[in-house]
Structure formats: C-alpha cells, structure tokens
C-alpha cells in the first residue's frame with residue numbers, strides 16, 4: 001500500500017461512519033488514494049461517473065475528513081484509476097481475492113470451529129460437511145474463509161464457482177431476460193465446488209430461491225461441495241422458504257464471533273506485516289485493546305495509526321497510536337463541540353445542574369440520573385470505552401457499565417427520558 005492509499009483507507013474508515021451503507025458502497029468502494037503532496041490529495045476513482053458524483057456531492061465531507069487526518073488544509077482531486085496494481089482487487093479470472101487464503105487467516109477461539117470445518121471441506125470437497133454453512137455478523141471473516149476454500153480447491157484443479165447472493169440473483173434475472181437459461185445452468189451447475197456468499201440476499205425473492213433450490217439439489221445429489229455464508233444462522237433466515245432452510249441445516253452450520261484480545265493482536269501483526277509496516281508490539285496492543293465488533297474496523301484502526309505516523313513523519317509509538325485513535329474516533333463520530341467536556345456540559349444544562357455535579361460523589365437522585373445520561377452519551381455518541389468514560393467521570397469501568405445498561409433500559413421505558421436524550425444528542429452532533 002502506498003502512503004497516500006493508507007491515508008485514504010483511514011479516511012474511508014471515517015467516511016463510512018458518516019454516509020449510509022448503500023451510498024458508501026456505490027460511491028466509495030473501489031476508490032483509492034493515489035498521491036498526496038503540497039496539500040493536494042488525489043483520489044483514484046473506478047469511472048468518470050463516480051468521480052463526477054464525488055466531486056459534486058462529497059467534496060466537502062472528503063476534504064473535512066482528510067484535513068482532520070492531515071492536520072493541514074487539503075484539496076482533493078479525482079482521477080481515473082488505471083485499475084491495476086491494487087493488491088486486494090479480485091483476480092478477474094476466478095474472482096477470488098488473492099489475499100483471502102488460509103495462510104493469511106488468523107485462528108482464535110472466535111473462529112476455530114469454522115476454520116476447522118473450512119479446511120476439512122477444502123481438503124475433501126463434497127464428502128464431509130455438505131453444505132457447509134458459515135454465519136456471523138459482517139466483517140468477521142466469512143468471505144475470507146470461504147474464498148480460502150476456493151483457492152485451495154482450485155490449486156488442485158477443481159472447478160470452483162464463487163458468487164455472492166446478489167450476483168447469483170443478477171445472473172438468474174439476466175438469464176430470464178435474455179432467454180439463455182443454458183448459460184446460467186452451465187455456470188452454476190457445472191461447479192464442482194459452489195461458494196455462495198451472503199445468501200440472505202436472495203431471501204424473499206421467490207423465483208431466485210426456486211432456482212437456487214434446484215441448483216443446490218442437483219449439485220448435492222452429485223456430491224458436489226456447497227458452501228454458503230449468511231449474516232444469520234439458517235434457522236433465523238426468516239424470509240427463506242422452509243425447504244431451502246432445511247437444506248441449509250442438513251450439513252454443518254458454524255458461527256464466527258468477534259475476535260478476543262489475543263486474536264485481535266495476532267490479526268494486527270499479520271496485517272502490519274502484510275502492509276510491510278514496522279510496528280512494535282506495544283503499539284499493536286494499544287490498537288487491539290478496545291473491543292471491536294468486526295475485523296474490518298480493526299484494520300481501519302491500524303491504517304489510521306500508520307497514516308497518522310506518516311503524516312507527522314514520526315515513529316509509531318504507543319502514545320501516537322493512542323492519540324490517533326482518540327482523535328479519529330472523535331472526529332468521525334461527531335463534529336466540533338462534541339468532546340467529553342461538551343457532553344458533560346450539555347447534560348448538566350439539560351438537567352439544570354452544574355458540570356461539577358456530574359463528576360461529584362453525590363448520590364442525589366437527579367444527579368445520579370444525569371450522570372448516567374452523560375456516561376450513556378459518552379458511550380453511544382463519542383464511542384469511548386468503559387475505561388475512558390470511567391477516567392472522565394471518576395468511576396470504575398464496572399460502575400460505568402452498569403450505569404450505561406441502566407440508562408438504556410430507562411430510556412426504553414420512559415418516553416420523556418428518551419426525548420431528553422435525543423434532544424441532548426441532537427445538540428451535540430449539530431455542534432453549538
């Protein structure tokens with residue numbers, strides 16, 4: 001990765017939190033950082049249409065984000081990417097990402113079972129677990145593991161077809177429209193190993209489901225291997241037809257969970273090696289310390305720290321890493337006027353108290369409630385960790401945890417309190 005690109009990856013991490021998901025996918029995916037000098041940042045775009053859209057509609061968000069990262073004025077320009085040399089671009093021929101191999105996959109308690117099942121399937125497709133159904137939230141390595149199976153089977157000259165649920169749907173619709181069911185059949189039913197990623201996409205689409213049902217049966221009857229991923233276990237895919245659901249559960253269903261601290265550390269050091277960055281263990285520990293919900297987020301954090309160090313032309317020390325993560329979390333989650341101090345002040349005003357009351361030891365009912373509200377907002381708006389909130393409020397992390405949980409319950413049961421919370425959050429995220 002070039003340094004401009006690692007900065008851009010960091011910026012994308014922040015932008016992803018600002019725009020909605022379809023927008024992000026449509027306009028930002030496939031962009032990359034090309035160069036950065038003299039305050040000019042060049043973003044590579046896959047086509048002119050995307051470039052025009054971004055220049056017209058997202059320029060200020062992009063510049064704002066880059067300025068936060070760079071700490072200096074930045075002007076952004078867009079340029080057509082040549083489309084080559086991007087490390088993670090899927091290989092055209094068999095559309096598998098070359099990085100997604102077993103060798104690049106870190107095994108921990110969170111994914112051990114899924115990993116074991118995947119390697120077993122890769123070694124003997126069609127015999128052990130058929131279908132193999134891998135489920136879990138987004139960003140936990142489902143696609144990575146599935147494509148690792150694909151790579152390994154391909155190495156032994158096996159015919160692998162990988163498609164997302166979305167592609168499967170599009171191919172199916174196209175085959176109907178262009179009246180070429182044979183092409184469709186050839187592609188999918190000719191597979192020795194069929195990998196369908198994010199199957200939830202086809203749920204509720206009756207005709208596509210039907211077509212997948214037949215594909216599934218035909219392959220399964222011939223002992224061809226089928227691997228499926230989804231964001232939920234088969235029995236929770238509410239919209240999927242019963243007969244498909246029962247097919248999905250007829251093999252093995254395994255889950256993937258968010259990584260624990262040890263696994264996070266191992267993943268970070270692998271990713272640091274991959275991007276050829278020198279990072280001492282202490283730095284990685286700072287990045288790994290906070291829990292995360294998905295691995296992509298973890299990579300985003302690492303990229304931020306790398307970008308930060310490059311921008312400041314400084315060694316990535318633990319202090320620098322801590323600062324990079326703090327600054328970015330704040331900058332990306334809310335605009336100016338939304339630091340912890342602002343939260344305490346705004347909450348105090350809303351409850352007719354003074355900021356000092358909130359951090360005081362007082363057990364007075366109203367103060368306790370306001371204090372819990374502040375902790376809740378520091379958690380949900382500022383995304384601070386329990387430890388960080390504890391430091392600000394002078395409480396133990398376990399106390400913070402209880403307070404936040406209680407506040408969430410109270411808000412759910414008390415519309416007035418919920419209204420008050422929403423008002424405060426609105427004031428905060430608008431900036432004063």
Ligand code: ADP
Nearest residue numbers: 104105106137138139140141142143144295296
């Ligand atoms: P999902 O398909 O579950 O949404 P992905 O497979 O796309 O998740 O993973 C997101 C990113 O995290 C990818 O870059 C992937 O390489 C990385 N990743 C996830 N789990 C691991 C792991 N255990 N070891 C190494 N990289 C991982």
Ligand code: MG
Nearest residue numbers: 139142143197
């Ligand atoms: Mg995926």
